[in-house]
Amino acid sequence: MASTDTPAGPPLAKLALGLLLMIGLVRTVLLGVTGGVTFLGATIAGSPHPATLAVAGAKVWLVGIDVLTVLLVARLLMRESQSVRELYVWPTAGRTVLYVLASVVAVFFALKLGSFMGNFLIYYGAPTATDTVMPPVWVGVVRAVVAPVTVAIAEETIFRGYLIPRLQRHMGRVGAVIVSALLAASQSFALNLGNVDAMWAGFVSAFFVGLAFGALYLWQKRITPLIIVHWFFEAIAGAVVLATALHG
Numbered sequence: 001m002a003s004t005d006t007p008a009g010p011p012l013a014k015l016a017l018g019l020l021l022m023i024g025l026v027r028t029v030l031l032g033v034t035g036g037v038t039f040l041g042a043t044i045a046g047s048p049h050p051a052t053l054a055v056a057g058a059k060v061w062l063v064g065i066d067v068l069t070v071l072l073v074a075r076l077l078m079r080e081s082q083s084v085r086e087l088y089v090w091p092t093a094g095r096t097v098l099y100v101l102a103s104v105v106a107v108f109f110a111l112k113l114g115s116f117m118g119n120f121l122i123y124y125g126a127p128t129a130t131d132t133v134m135p136p137v138w139v140g141v142v143r144a145v146v147a148p149v150t151v152a153i154a155e156e157t158i159f160r161g162y163l164i165p166r167l168q169r170h171m172g173r174v175g176a177v178i179v180s181a182l183l184a185a186s187q188s189f190a191l192n193l194g195n196v197d198a199m200w201a202g203f204v205s206a207f208f209v210g211l212a213f214g215a216l217y218l219w220q221k222r223i224t225p226l227i228i229v230h231w232f233f234e235a236i237a238g239a240v241v242l243a244t245a246l247h248g
Helices: 016-023 028-046 050-056 057-081 085-088 093-123 137-185 188-189 196-220 224-246
Strands: none
Touching: 016 137, 028 050, 028 057, 028 137, 028 188, 050 093, 057 137, 085 093, 085 137, 093 188, 093 196, 093 224, 137 188, 137 196, 188 196
């Protein structure tokens, strides 16, 4: 596909706001359901920490949910006579480098600020210690190699590439970024089952990161550089999980 800096394509369909919100919550619902299945299975198996196992297994379930997310967006775009491929247009090489470098810096500071605010508002300081489960090596590999790719593509595709342009028709640019960030952050509730404090701290942190990604999308008008940046930070987190699995 040829490089371009100007988005092209047919006019966007004006979907109902309620429908857009439901689409944005699909991942949260699926994560909650799959986490509940893991929790139930661990409970039946007699595990003393079923909630911890549900949290640990979330990123494995997430790979399948990522695939479903892209398929959902592809189906929705087909109904608008568009293709999901149109979301993955690259800027020129020079702009790509500029966008990626600037985005890494912006997201890094958003992560730091979001983590600080989440811990301050919920824990009034450092987060409290929680139970942990030593992941098997295969889970570490999935988390470090596969999940960063699928998560980056799926989340940028649905929250930025698909939802923000359509939310703008209802609430403008700022409102669209805020709502898309709230929808993305809601995943924290499903990713931290059994730990209310972690749910809210994660929500606050993810909300700040979502604001950064949304603002960057409005600037760049492309999700491809954002996918690279998203992958980068997910890969770092995944590498930590893999290192823990290898040295456990």
